[in-house]
Amino acid sequence: MNIETKPPSFADDLFGPARIVPVLVPLPTERPYSYVVPEGMQVEPGSIVQVPLGPRQVAGVVWDEPDGGPPEATLDPKKLRPIVHAFDCPPLSADMRRFVDWVADYTLSPTGLVVRMALRAPSAFDPEPWIEGLALSGTRPTKLTAARERVLDVAGKSESWSRSGLAKAAGVTSSVVDGLAKLGAFNTVRIPPPPVVAAPDTGHERARLSAAQVAAAEPLKASVAAGGFSVTLLEGVTGSGKTEVYFEAVAAALDAGKQVLILLPEIALTQSFIDRFGQRFGTEPAQWHSDLPPKTRERVWRQVAEGRVRVVAGARSALFLPFRELGLLVVDEEHDPAYKQEDRTFYHARDMGVVRARIGGFPAVLASATPSLESRVNAKASRYAHLKLASRFREAALPDLELVDMRNHPPEKGRFVSPVLIAAIRDTVLRGEQALLFLNRRGYAPLTLCRSCGHRIQCADCSTWLVDHRLRGVLQCHHCGFARPRPQSCPECGTFDHMVACGPGVERIAEEMLETFPDARTILLSSDLVGGPKRLRRELDAVADGQADIVIGTQLVAKGHHFPKMTLVGAVDADLGLANGDPRAAERTFQLLHQVTGRAGRSGLASRGLIQTFQPEHPVMQAIASGSAERFYEREAAERERAGLPPFGRLAALIVSADTRREAEDHARALRRAAPPDDAVEVLGPAEAPLALVRGRHRFRLLVMGGRQARIQAFLRATLAEAPAPRGSVHVQVDIDPQSFL
DNA sequence: TGGCAGAAAAAC
DNA sequence: TTTTTCTGCCAC
Numbered sequence: 151m152n153i154e155t156k157p158p159s160f161a162d163d164l165f166g167p168a169r170i171v172p173v174l175v176p177l178p179t180e181r182p183y184s185y186v187v188p189e190g191m192q193v194e195p196g197s198i199v200q201v202p203l204g205p206r207q208v209a210g211v212v213w214d215e216p217d218g219g220p221p222e223a224t225l226d227p228k229k230l231r232p233i234v235h236a237f238d239c240p241p242l243s244a245d246m247r248r249f250v251d252w253v254a255d256y257t258l259s260p261t262g263l264v265v266r267m268a269l270r271a272p273s274a275f276d277p278e279p280w281i282e283g284l285a286l287s288g289t290r291p292t293k294l295t296a297a298r299e300r301v302l303d304v305a306g307k308s309e310s311w312s313r314s315g316l317a318k319a320a321g322v323t324s325s326v327v328d329g330l331a332k333l334g335a336f337n338t339v340r341i342p343p344p345p346v347v348a349a350p351d352t353g354h355e356r357a358r359l360s361a362a363q364v365a366a367a368e369p370l371k372a373s374v375a376a377g378g379f380s381v382t383l384l385e386g387v388t389g390s391g392k393t394e395v396y397f398e399a400v401a402a403a404l405d406a407g408k409q410v411l412i413l414l415p416e417i418a419l420t421q422s423f424i425d426r427f428g429q430r431f432g433t434e435p436a437q438w439h440s441d442l443p444p445k446t447r448e449r450v451w452r453q454v455a456e457g458r459v460r461v462v463a464g465a466r467s468a469l470f471l472p473f474r475e476l477g478l479l480v481v482d483e484e485h486d487p488a489y490k491q492e493d494r495t496f497y498h499a500r501d502m503g504v505v506r507a508r509i510g511g512f513p514a515v516l517a518s519a520t521p522s523l524e525s526r527v528n529a530k531a532s533r534y535a536h537l538k539l540a541s542r543f544r545e546a547a548l549p550d551l552e553l554v555d556m557r558n559h560p561p562e563k564g565r566f567v568s569p570v571l572i573a574a575i576r577d578t579v580l581r582g583e584q585a586l587l588f589l590n591r592r593g594y595a596p597l598t599l600c601r602s603c604g605h606r607i608q609c610a611d612c613s614t615w616l617v618d619h620r621l622r623g624v625l626q627c628h629h630c631g632f633a634r635p636r637p638q639s640c641p642e643c644g645t646f647d648h649m650v651a652c653g654p655g656v657e658r659i660a661e662e663m664l665e666t667f668p669d670a671r672t673i674l675l676s677s678d679l680v681g682g683p684k685r686l687r688r689e690l691d692a693v694a695d696g697q698a699d700i701v702i703g704t705q706l707v708a709k710g711h712h713f714p715k716m717t718l719v720g721a722v723d724a725d726l727g728l729a730n731g732d733p734r735a736a737e738r739t740f741q742l743l744h745q746v747t748g749r750a751g752r753s754g755l756a757s758r759g760l761i762q763t764f765q766p767e768h769p770v771m772q773a774i775a776s777g778s779a780e781r782f783y784e785r786e787a788a789e790r791e792r793a794g795l796p797p798f799g800r801l802a803a804l805i806v807s808a809d810t811r812r813e814a815e816d817h818a819r820a821l822r823r824a825a826p827p828d829d830a831v832e833v834l835g836p837a838e839a840p841l842a843l844v845r846g847r848h849r850f851r852l853l854v855m856g857g858r859q860a861r862i863q864a865f866l867r868a869t870l871a872e873a874p875a876p877r878g879s880v881h882v883q884v885d886i887d888p889q890s891f892l
Numbered sequence: 893t894g895g896c897a898g899a900a901a902a903a904c
Numbered sequence: 905t906t907t908t909t910c911t912g913c914c915a916c
Contacts, residue, residue, distance in 0.1 A: 173904080179902095179904095182904085183903075183904035185904065206903095208903095
């Protein structure tokens with residue numbers, strides 16, 4: 151039985167050669183590496199293991215044997231290195247492993263990089279240590295104060311307590327507990343680490359739903375009860391109570407013993423969502439986002455893997471958490487561009503979420519007031535079920551929407567807010583309510599011009615205009631981040647005091663408001679606010695709390711927060727973004743304006759939305775003013791059909807560098823600038839590029855640039871008979887069929 | 893020909 | 905991602 155003392159060669163003779171398993175390591179590698187399983191170590195596919203990699207050690211995942219057994223050995227099995235350690239951690243589920251493989255394949259990313267996203271919690275792979283707890287010893291101190299009585303009383307209600315938990319439960323400070331401990335009232339015992347969040351209680355406070363909400367919630371609950379893969383698009387105007395509707399599906403999944411993931415755009419992960427969840431389920435959901443403290447991050451990861459955490463509310467990266475029994479996925483604000491990750495591994499969390507649901511065989515719910523065109527099309531084609539909530543919940547009325555034709559109501563010279571909007575702001579502030587001015591442009595002015603020679607200050611690297619950021623005193627490039635101090639004289643002709651700021655940014659609108667309404671409390675909300683996201687969150691809370699009269703904000707004010715006193719919303723330059731060649735320009739503008747005007751009037755007060763535009767006849771403006779999303783979608787569908795475009799679609803570009811990675815990055819930058827923002831531009835090294843080309847799913851066009859490398863040329867000649875013989879660096883544009891993920 | 897920086901390849 | 909190896913270039 152005990153073979154450990156025998157020499158390994160003897161054991162080999164007896165039991166055959168050492169077991170070799172594939173291990174996927176977190177590197178840009180397409181396939182797992184092979185490692186030897188040491189005698190006596192138990193591993194299975196999904197096990198998380200520590201392996202040597204070159205001179206260092208990394209955590210990897212034991213992967214599945216490829217179909218048809220291991221490929222012929224490329225390495226001498228005798229030279230393979232052994233696994234160092236198998237972590238005491240639940241293995242990644244088979245679903246999760248299939249998901250990682252699928253995402254890698256679909257996004258053309260090395261599998262190792264995708265698995266890395268699932269392992270983003272260093273040192274969560276070993277169990278959390280048990281902590282020291284207290285249990286009543288039975289000895290009662292002679293001197294008993296009221297506080298001490300209470301502690302002993304409460305302590306009797308459970309086997310064991312953590313020091314702070316007991317103090318909190320008894321409503322005393324921990325010094326009272328410490329004092330009792332010193333007198334021998336407790337034995338110390340080892341207790342398991344506390345959960346990061348309490349278990350949700352699905353019966354905590356059942357929501358009182360309107361008839362429309364019930365009508366939407368029932369089919370969702372039914373699809374959860376039925377189990378199996380399905381996708382439902384839940385479309386409801388702002389304030390229609392979508393969240394409460396999908397909470398019913400969440401409750402149903404929890405009652406069925408499943409874990410639930412609610413994806414939110416990063417910015418929407420605010421206290422208001424947490425609070426609403428708390429009201430319904432009596433506890434917070436576990437949160438997952440990029441600025442989680444490392445310790446919390448590890449505990450959440452671990453407890454999700456163990457199944458102790460039942461609900462996660464997270465940003466897109468939460469999709470790669472190691473759920474063991476995920477049974478429902480909700481993607482809130484499914485149209486939000488923040489779901490698309492555009493560095494390293496390119497993926498769209500909403501679409502990959504649908505894939506996760508398909509692989510796991512459970513329902514997905516996509517919720518939005520302004521769904522993306524692709525989800526609309528998928529719903530229309532019956533790939534997704536479609537539920538609509540047409541009216542607002544309870545007394546909350548939709549705002550009166552009005553287009554302000556800027557040709558008829560021009561602002562004063564040097565100003566940007568029309569008299570119509572100024573008057574409305576005045577009324578609003580006088581009533582003690584709040585006004586929101588929305589302008590999707592950071593900084594003070596998008597262009598600085600020399601009135602003497604006409605020079606426009608441009609970025610040294612990108613030749614785009616530098617944006618004047620007056621609060622920080624710099625001119626900054628919004629493409630590459632290049633910044634320079636604001637010059638006193640023209641850098642071209644040297645003339646002093648002739649530099650003039652052109653066009654509005656939020657800082658400039660704030661200045662205009664301060665001048666027009668010097669007594670009002672004006673607050674500026676922008677993502678580049680000094681003080682970072684923490685300060686921003688505070689400011690948003692302050693606005694919600696009524697501590698401002700006039701709020702000026704970029705698109706970050708469009709979502710998440712509920713501002714009860716906000717009864718006027720003005721879009722300063724609604725046309726912005728319509729003319730930039732982005733194939734999603736109309737869609738994005740519509741979504742943004744619809745959302746931002748929806749900030750008004752959710753509390754029963756009469757409210758208005760004023761949209762400043764130079765083209766009130768534009769279909770997007772007409773759709774916005776009508777308050778009907780339907781109108782926009784129909785219009786857009788007809789437009790695309792007439793233009794011979796697919797109903798929706800994304801364009802990606804792969805850039806194959808023949809020369810150097812650096813050169814490829816340069817090309818990529820150039821292409822990103824030239825291409826509409828929604829295009830994904832991916833850079834591949836020579837080794838990865840051919841792989842991308844031969845994957846059958848894509849159609850591509852070739853654009854041949856200058857360069858040298860023969861290997862790629864030969865490959866391309868052989869692979870793409872119809873392509874012109876490339877002379878070096880190759881740009882490959884790839885149309886990804888956006889429906890192929892189903 | 894040794895030394896060096898920057899680029900490319902390898903990591904099992 | 906980190907570490908090692910390769911390559912071209914220069915000075916000696």
